[in-house]
Amino acid sequence: MTITINGRSCEVPGDPRVSLLDLLRDHLGLPGTKKGCNQGACGACTVLVDGERIVSCLALAVQYDGRSVTTVEGLASEAGLHPLQRAFVEHDGFQCGYCTPGQLLSAIGMAGEAARGLPSAVTADVAADGVTLTREEIAERMSGNLCRCGAYNGIVEAVAETFARNEIEAEKAA
Template identity: 55%
Template structure:
């Protein structure tokens, strides 16, 4: 069993702690990991085999990020790391020392929901809600990719840039996030709403 010690201190957005150090405990595979999570500097001593998902859920008690398949196939564990969407179940915490992570708990600011969160509420983009945190984080990252001109299978077939996010392109880009309840029409409507207002 690995001892886990946590410390937190406020840090400015975008600034992450970038140093790592071995753990002095008797843990066979222990390492100290420092991350900026939801704009707060955090440090944990974890087994080198610990995934980001387990660090967030089991050690830091940020249970908004869900464990669905634990094989990178459902997208329920999607978080934002340094602004990009990442499957936390496939990412080792020790490999991302110093990274800046945003989970579903860190999206709302000053008592106001993130526009994507609000759109999911407005469009009823969930049923059981289990996949919703991953859907929302993935949608935020996907829109940034789309705005930056990252290609998808759809845009490679139709290379001309469209001023609006095409529904076929959206479906292709969000294909890694599954909804067991099949709330896809409302999820799509929520994402298109945010895309329309942020284009």
């Protein structure tokens, strides 16, 4: 059994009880994905599986045989940081940085969900073809990722700059 992690094929351990989080951190030496609560409540362990965000502490590695996983280590390229990583730096979207990997991956997954038209609890028109990423939408969609330091304003600004700048500017003008 293999999983593709950040573009590389990796063997899944024989023990079916190994979580995806523990596979990443303990077996593959990818410490960017953080173990926060280990109960699926904080979002520190968020990764992308085939482009969709999941909390890896609640996922068994064997469930993801043949799938593609992206961790924070897989965001940057030879050309430099991912645009969202740069925006986090520019907008002080982190303080201690512990939640940052999960925040980054959750935001990327969230942007994909919005682009596909998946509504949130605050989406005004659930029948619309797409979702406008307002500050309210971003805050609601990112609410599963906790930040102990309270860097939420910087996080929302970084996400808005990367994925929703036109919508946010229209919201300010209104």
